[in-house]
Amino acid sequence: MEISSILYGIAIILLIPVLKKIIKWRQFVNTVNKIPGPKSYPLIGTMWEFQGLKRENLFDVQIERMKKYRKDGLYRDWIVGKPEIRLLKAEFIEKVLTSNTNIKKSEFYELEIKKWLGNGLIISSGEKWHTHRKILTPTFHFSILEGFCDVFAEKCQIMIEKLMPFAGTGKTIDIFGYLNHCALDIICETAMGIQMNAQETGESDYIKAVAEISTVGARRFLNPLYHYNWIFSLTSYGARSRKALHTLHSFTDKVIQERKEMRKKISLNKNDSTEGWEDIGKKRRKAFLDLVLDETEKRPFFTDKDIREEVDTFMFAGHDTTTVSAAFALYLIGLHPDVQEKLYEEQMSIFDDSRELPTHKTLSEMKYMDRVMKECIRVYPTVLSVSRNVIEEFEVGGYKIPKGANVSIGIYHVTRDERYFPDPERFELQKKRFETYKGIYRDWVVGTPEIRLQRPEYVEKVITSTTNISKGQFYNLEFKKWLDNGLITSTGETWHTHRKILTPAFHFSILEGFCEIFSEKCQIMIKKIEDNTVWRDEEQYSDVIDVYQYVNHCALDIICETAMGIQMKAQETGENEYLKAVAEMSVVASKRFLNPLYHYNWIFSLSSYGARSRKALASIHSFTDKVIKERQELRKSNISHENKENIDDVGRKRRKAFLDLLLDESEKNPSFTHKDIRDEVNTFMFAGHDTTTVAATFALYLIGLHPDVQERLYEEQKDIFGDSQDFPTLTTLREMKYMDRVIKESLRIFPPILSVSRTVTEEFEVNEYKIPKGTNVSLNIYGCSRDTESFPEPGKFKRKKKQIDLNC
Structure with a gap:
């Protein structure tokens, strides 16, 4: 009797942790299942609709689910006993992307991508991500990209020559392969510092392996049994995965080895710092791979494995996303002859009959091209979704997203949110309203007209008026209760x-x-x-x-x-x-x-x-x-x-x-x-x-983005103060000429007040439009500071004296 009691006691003690886990799991499941979603079955979860479908039909299921749960803004899937919460609204997605805790990548990345990219930037999280991101940040600076413009142009010229034989033949061609080889040539020469010549040699084993691993990854994700490594490893897809990964890793190992050998040759021929290397025969280029190799020389903890993981990541993300974006852009442009015509006219206005290759300067002049590319990326984003693992519970749309769940950020879906894009499938190229309506447009706000002025000369008519000085009635909403008759809200005799x-x-x-x-x-x-x-x-x-x-x-x-x-x-x-x-x-x-x-x-x-x-x-x-x-x-x-x-x-x-x-x-x-x-x-x-x-704050932000400005500001301070620790005086502040220009330019780009408003007490006219008495006029300071007639490159932070004086 005593022995059986003891055994019962031991059994209960052993069962308590199990029961706790079961209870916790049931609570977790109940929380997840409160979120709307398709019917779920044991083992297969909600993936039953995908079974037996051809690859080209798989995304149709996602589209139908998106439409069904659009009003909710989210829905849940169950994938092999793991919940995936799919977020469809921008405000829900913002909660994840701005979180400092929910930054861990989803466990679904570990199926095939982890074996390929290891702990590269796409996969890694936390301290490792921050460390590697800081090391690689200099490679994303615009001055680096500017130095590679001639490589972009040269490789694209080769691609055009490859396509020329098909011009005028009426034949249909698959543009994707040409773009893929071109993008691979570009990423290898610019980021890796080696010449690949993929376009000249034709077929590329690396590109084939990328396509193969993408196919295998999709098949593995959709088959619940393949989520178990031991089952997957025994299948034909497992064998295909191993073969493709071997090709991919061999390729990147070869790239790294070639660059290492080139660095050795350069170091033998030069006595100066590697900062002045002539990468690929062109002066002052610092390839992405060079920065990574430099880091390994300075930091022993940055291993050869770290190098390969970042090279694998950069090679894949650098060429594949570019190819997808360019292919869809050409597809959409091909569907819209009017867009082709406008693009051609823009190119002719920039280059005329010149055969010169594009430069960073001429690229910045392609305003219409810029709008076309942005709209193409909206209609067909290069990455359809990204995923995170929830570390800290949060709430969206009245639903709790529990710790341990995965959240999928639907980029494709959010760019089709009809609240922001009334006709989301339409290829829409209108400019923003303040650009479209040439400096003036009207809104109706609760039955009251609001005329928005965004040209300096239009704003001047109101600012210099001695009659139209009454503040806009929208100041009465909250500001009046707060500031009442202070200078900002008062008018007339009280103001004077x-x-x-x-x-x-x-x-x-x-x-x-x-x-x-x-x-x-x-x-x-x-x-x-x-x-x-x-x-x-x-x-x-x-x-x-x-x-x-x-x-x-x-x-x-x-x-x-x-x-x-x-x-x-x-x-x-x-x-x-x-x-x-x-x-x-x-x-x-x-x-x-x-x-x-x-x-x-x-x-x-x-x-x-x-x-x-x-x-x-x-x-x-x-x-x-x-x-x-x-x-x-x-x-x-x-x-x-x-x-x-x-x-x-x-x-x-x-x-x-x-x-x-x-x-x-x-x-x-x-x-x-x-x-x-x-x-x-x-x-x-x-x-x-x-x-x-x-x-x-915005001045510090802009200065932080421009190291050259920081350096000049520092030099100016040293010129004025030397080694003195004295505080600035009004006299020394007046000597800070460059500081003055920087602050004025930052105020132009990010004015502290975006707009001010007036109520019209006397009718006036701007640009042949009458502004009647009783309307409100909004003086758009932000819009004025981006007027392309006054500022040819309004978004660019310029510090040249002539430009700053003009701005002021």
């Missing part, structure tokens, strides 16, 4: 009166006195960034930071101490309720503007966004009331000073804070109330810190 009071606060002599505060607060920000940066060695850091929050806290400290005369110390205290409330109001205002129903106050007030608005406004107004009260108390403590102009603000001499001007006015003029003070403080606090933060 308040502007006159505040004009002295904008004098340069005032700003000069605040330079040391700017420096002190920025120094705190720099220290905070340094303290929160993970340094791998003395010269490189291994983490990415969000600089916006650091700049935001710094800007708030500056505006409070300079304009309001109080020390906020937002950078020292960390989280700030005011900044959170400002961010919340921005979200609420955006949601309210975009939802027509929310334009009605009574509907909005009953919504959750209405509640969020009230809470955020209470926080903002409480903060500004506190700022005003603190300054009033500080003034009382300094009342003994006979001359208020010399009040010692925050221990510094001869500073007249913005808030002091308002408080002085309220003492002299009873009609200037506490509410007037708060309106202007709210306005100045918001406009003063938020626009500064946005402008500084």
Whole structure:
């Protein structure tokens, strides 16, 4: 009896973990099955519809499922006991792509791709991905691509010569093979530094092996039994896989070996640094493979296996996606003779009768070609979907996506979302609205016309008008409750009166006195960034930071101490309720503007966004009331000073804070109330810190993208300060000519305010269109800064003096 009891006890103890796993699995299954999806069967899951279909019909099943579950925005599949959640909406996909945790690649990559590409960038995750990505980043710089334009042109010229015999014959040809060989030649010569000559030699074993492994991979994914390695290895497809992989790896091993031998020959012939190598007989080219080989010489942990994995990845991703994109582009262009004609006209306008090969400059002039290629990629994306493994549970569309599930990001499906593309299958080449309507177009917003102006000369008519000065009525949605009659939202007599009071606060002599505060607060920000940066060695850091929050806290400290005369110390205290409330109001205002129903106050007030608005406004107004009260108390403590102009603000001499001007006015003029003070403080606090933060963040972003700009800025600082550790003064700031040009150009590309609005009180005319009284006009600052007549290459970050002066 005792023995049986003991055995029962042991059995129960052993069964508890099993039962826990079963319960956990059932909970997992129940969570997944709440998501809509096709009927699932044991073992085969939802893959039953694919069985017995020809390869060309497989995707039709996916299309039908996409249409069926389009409204839900997602659906679930079961594949050999593993759930795959397929996301179809952009907002759902964004949750995955912007996640810092759900970055692990799906386990389905491990079927065939893992054996082929190992831990290359496509497959790897986490620390390994970050390390390899950082090593390879320089190979993606535009200056590298610019240096290879002649290779692109030469290889394409060979392809054209191969195709010429078919011209005018009426024969149908398969363009894919020609493009594939051309792309392989290009990727080998540019990225790998070797000449492949695939177009001259004809058939390529590597290309055949890529096609073979793609076929095998598709068949393995669709057959549940083939997901088990031991079963797959015994099949004919397993044998085909091994043979293809052997060919692929032999090819990349050969590529690596050839480049290594070439490097040895070059090093024997040159005494200088490898930075000046003439790759493939052309000066100053740094091939992708060279960077990888350089890395192995510097870092022992970067092994030969790492090299092959990245070369395998780059070879495949570099030539295959290019081939697919180009093939579909030619297919679509072939279907649209009008597009062919416009492309031909564009080429003739650029080259005329010249036989010169395209350069980086002439490629940048092909605006219509650029639109055609982008639309081709939308209609036929090169990669139909990518997949991630869920590490941390999240929610989309009211459904929980549990940890352990796979999520598929449907690129093909999201580019057919009818919310963004009303006729998604149509090859649509219209420009964006601000380009299409030649600087002016109209919207209707809740029964009110909004005329959008995007040419500088049109905007000038409104800005210089002395009658059309009333702010647009859409300011009344959320800004009016927040800023009320501050300078941003007020008009007419109120605006003029308040502007006159505040004009002295904008004098340069005032700003000069605040330079040391700017420096002190920025120094705190720099220290905070340094303290929160993970340094791998003395010269490189291994983490990415969000600089916006650091700049935001710094800007708030500056505006409070300079304009309001109080020390906020937002950078020292960390989280700030005011900044959170400002961010919340921005979200609420955006949601309210975009939802027509929310334009009605009574509907909005009953919504959750209405509640969020009230809470955020209470926080903002409480903060500004506190700022005003603190300054009033500080003034009382300094009342003994006979001359208020010399009040010692925050221990510094001869500073007249913005808030002091308002408080002085309220003492002299009873009609200037506490509410007037708060309106202007709210306005100045918001406009003063938020626009500064946005402008500084985008400037840092652009400078980060352009190492040459960083270098010149550094040189300018060294020229001005030498080895001095002194803070900048207004005099030294004025010497920063290049810095001035960089900031102005970054403001052009990313203006802190995208548009402003006015209500028309007197009819006027632009471009032969009458703008009637009572309409709103939106002055599109962002659109003006991208006007191609004023800025021939509006998206390009230019720092040349002539261009910057023109911009200003």
